[in-house]
Amino acid sequence: MSFDHSSNLESQPTNWRREDDPEFSDDPEFRRFTSDLNDKLFGLTSNVSRLSSQIALIGTRRETERVRERVRDLIDETSNGFKEIGDGLKRVSAWHDLGPAQRFTQSKLNREFQASLTEFQVLQRTAIEKERASAATARAALEDQSGSPSQGQSQYGGQQQQQQEQEQLRLASQDEVDFQESLIIERESEIRNIEQSVGELNELFRDVAHMVHEQGEQLDVIDHNVVGVLDDTRGADTELRTAHRHQKAARNKACCLLLILAVVLVVVLLAVLL
Template sequence: MSFDRLNSLEAQPTTYRRSDDPQYHDDPEFQRLTESLSDQIFTLTSNVTRLSDQVALLGTKRDTERVRERVHNLLEETRNGFREVGEKTKKVQNWEDVNPSQKWAQQKLTTEFQATLKEFQTVQRRALEKQRASAAAARTAVEEAEHPTEGGVQLEQQQLLEEQPRLANQHEVDFQEALIIERETEIRNIEQSVGELNELFRDVAHIVHEQGGQLDLISENVDRVHDDTQGASVELRGASRYQKNARNKACCLLVILAVILAIIILAAVLG
């Protein structure tokens, strides 16, 4: 390739295809996985928002069994969703031979996953605190119903003299005990989930940290190649200039030789 051709190639603009171009499908399986993962993270984000709204009702006048049921179902659904998404996120992070656009997708999905998981952990802890407070209050109420205080005994005796006795219903006590057991079970489930998801968060963060070191090495290599390429380009331009100068000098010499030759021929003819 001549230096003139090289210069013309250097002057041409370089074009790139965007990663979101419909024609850009270098790894369909990776694309399907990341698109599915993005949709699931969006669903989890919506669940966390709904869960936060329901948890805010616990312990208030709007606290009902229906609210607690929704909280329980959302917790279970979201926990399972995070476990599934966590495994897919680790799979995406461990994908081999990724190009720059895929690396960007890895980082984006991991950041979104970590942010959503962190928010869910916060909501879980808030639900755990309210469940503990509710269970403790219910336990206290049951204990007071089973073992009334001295003032309560005197009041009850006075009421027995004035009206029909109003004794604690054993069935109601049993029902409250069952509710307390159910809430304590839910508390244990939440505590276990917090630990499991914390472990998942650490696993993903560890993978990201390891890849961060690899990215630093890649970045250093890219910078080094860039510097070497610039140096080579400067040398090529210099060589091109030298070649042009050499051609110009050669042309000048040929002209001088032609003039001298013409003079000699003229001198020979005239002589």
Template sequence: MSFDRLNNLEAQAPFRRSEDPQFQDDPEFHRLTENLSNQLFNLTSNITRLSDQIALLGTKRDTERVRERVHNLLEQTRSGFKDVAEGIKKVQTWEDVNPSQKWTQQKLSSEFKATLDEFQTVQRRALEKQRASNVAARTAVEEGQHAPEEGDQQQQQQLLEEQPRLANQDEVDFQESLIIERETEIRNIEQSVGELNELFRDVAHLVHEQGGQLDIISENVERVTSDTRGANVELRHASRHQKNARNKACCLLVILAVILVIIVLAATLG
């Protein structure tokens, strides 16, 4: 169902929501949908900030602080989407909604789907960056731990006596801990992508059902409009018939009056 058709349906809807919740037909529905709309706006802002931070991963500006911000934004945004999803489901199952409220249901669901799809794209980009960074870090550690090739024993002794090229054990352990931490983050992102995909499918199903309901409403509105036009045409036809009938009656009365006058005159003169 196109948004043009939705807009037409909104324009045809007999009910218009006032800006003041006190004058709403259902103030609770209005408050809930307004809150969800604000939450979606905040999630969109989070996604923009998250995208900027992810762009720094794997560059010279990549720091633990950047990774911490990425982690916090991911967690915050995931939690926000789960909360909004529950609100969307509540809105979709709202009872006794009018055409304008049904349009609001459809609009929120579509916005949720679009925003969630954008977040999933950003999450996958973060996942790719994390994996590439982890591979590079593990390769560096393994190369650092690789023993020197066999050669002259005296040369090996000199290498041992000099400053080793290998990182000391503390540095190796630190790098290993970072790698393990990043692998955990990768698993969390993978799990989140799967969970949010489930939410995406749930909302898509709700939007499909809601679209069918809106189609029915639109058809009913169009049918009522068509019936009203038909009734208007019939009333005009009836009005014309009544007018013609009155004109004929008047003509007959005039003819009868003339005949009566002629008869009276004839009788009088005779």
């Protein structure tokens, strides 16, 4: 199917459809449902843009726990939104008695959804890579920190006061180590959650890609039919023009014959009278 034909048909208004023809009748429920899906998809596109800007901060000096929290929230919210729209698109694909304009609306939604989901999946993988690198750096720093008390303890010995101070420092340091360790474990768990979300969206992406492929074949058939109707219309117009020319020529011939008969009749009448 040519892109020009597809674009032209998509841009055609839908108010030309006959209300008494079920194949071309307008469906208010379909229009409302697809409009709602389109609005939700637009909202997810905004989420993807914000997520991209937040992920860019991970691994830089501007990375904070708040940044990582926003990244996690945006990923969860956007992932759930894509799943919801994906279920809606599956419902649209099973809609009955769709006209050509509605099929193009359906196909357009699927293509836009597929493009947005692809961009989101790329950001998910980028977030996983950056989170892993950041967690590895934090764990390495934690291991260095946890090794420092034993080194400090070997430098002191003998006096009870010094041992008590060292014990307090060790306990305080251990509490900090445990706290940082819990944060790292939490981040690693969040990374696994993102990976699980990536797997779920991969399944959704394959389903939508399959629907796009099937609708592409349907649109090819519609485009072929449209081209066929256009060719038939042009052929009929040519035949009508030819018939019109023949009819005009026949009228001219009839007029000439009538004129000749009139002249002959006048001549005969004059001959008889004279």
